Amino acid sequence: MEQHSHITLPKGSIEKTTTTLNIGPTHPATHGVFQNIMEVDGERVVSTEQTVGYIHRAFEKLAERRPLYQITPITDRLNYCSSPINNMGWHITCERFLKIDLPKRVDYLRVIIMELSRISDHLICNSIVGVDTGAYTGFLYVMQYRELIYEIYEEVCGSRLTTNIGRIGGFERNFTNTAFTKLEKFLNEYPGVLREFEKLFTRNRIFMERTQGTGGISAARAMNYGFTGPNLRAAGVDYDVRVQQPYSSYQDFDFKVPVGTTGDNYDRFLVRNAEMWESISIIKQAYQKIQEFKGADAEIYHADVPEYYLPKKEDVYTKMEALIWHFKIIMGEIDLPKGQIYSAVEGGNGELGFYLISDGGRTPFRLHFRRPCFIYYQAFEELIKGGMLSDAVVTLSSLNLIAGELDA
């Protein structure tokens, strides 16, 4: 091709047969602050480079200057679609590290909260997959039912999105009757809604054709890429932290681990839906177990750990011991034991791990968050390569990427 002498083009730009397309950082196709620099040949994706870090907030550095209880609000902001799981994961890490045993009732209450947040997480993810395939209805419809979950959080801890729910050793207060009434309302209404939601999508011809065979990955590749959670299970590996390393008395519950076969967008959708049914069943079992506690046992909502669990306010004003502990906790004057621990929970989108190293100071020496979506987002290029651009958008949402967790 003849080159005009008065125009200087970048080297190689004439011969180039593909187009560079910049999607993001903020773009309707990316739910969150992600950027993808894609090379596209027509509508086919040739390669992509993901840029992350737009909302990096240095949580690991911040955590090195905070006593344990002040780290909980940081964990809220990881996967903010299921903050309570992050909070509980952090409390459980601390409790394992400090060797605190929890009463069964606390475990069951936690299970209820964690499974509710798993439902709200999967609900958002699956309905967003619907939005990206052109079905807005499902998303708007189920949003009302996430609201019911948030109302339960609100009743328990006072906040909705960034919950800061629970404390080391239990909950900040007992569940009120209203909380249980709201839980019952949710358990009554939600199964019907989920059935309708499935009716809308699962055998929907358009939805199936958009999602089947796109964004697929084999079990071996998924493991090599560090997939966990629903994304790994959709590829056929039945790894679930709740089963493999039970925490919070998950061993007392009877539930299945749904798995897929192809690891594509459709299987991920199905696995998440199936997990929501399992979560409903777990919540029902937990609620039943809680109702079996009678008398004083039915009032227990925290373990007896004065070093880490704030005393009642009226005790602080009237009792010396309580006043001392209150002061020491608030000022962060409690030295941690030396040692290190890795503890994981099954988060909304995979294994959420906390690696805590303590040198005996009052704050962690080092705290590392194993953030599932940071690890599996690497595979995005392999998932979408050679596929259509519009499928890449569906794959992005079906991976359940949450910017807060990605960027820590």
Next chain:
Amino acid sequence: MALTNAYIQEKLVEKFNDQVFQFSTDSGILSFESAAENNLKVLQFLYEESSLGFTFLTDLCGVNYPDNQGAELVVVYHLHNFIENIRIRFSIAVPVTKSDVFTATKLFESANWMERETYDFFGINFIGHPNLKRILNVDEMDYFPLRKEFPLEDQTRIDKDDEMFGRG
């Protein structure tokens, strides 16, 4: 036969003799160390030896111990055997002046971004990494923020006393 910590330790010592050391079981996880130049050999052995089968890299992260002369930077690998459901922790230490570590990306695709993150925050140089550049911080940054020498707060402030947090 269920895989036990004792068996893993025995296998490792049999293969690497005194090249692997500092065995401990902190909170149930078998932890051990090796020299930095042996990290790939150990990881590959753990991956390929059929009776061990640590084929899943759960986590890779850095730690900075400024007081350990000649071993200031540590890379910690958490590995998982899904079938036997057992985890191990393996770490290597390098001096801050020559922080060269072989990349694990040939074994685990998942190590790619985790190593980039570790480079980004600690300045550990992963030899052979396909794309070793900053990932969460801006490219122009000229320091490694998770090293202990970089204080979290503005050092010109005098109204805050670090001692309150147990760190003088």
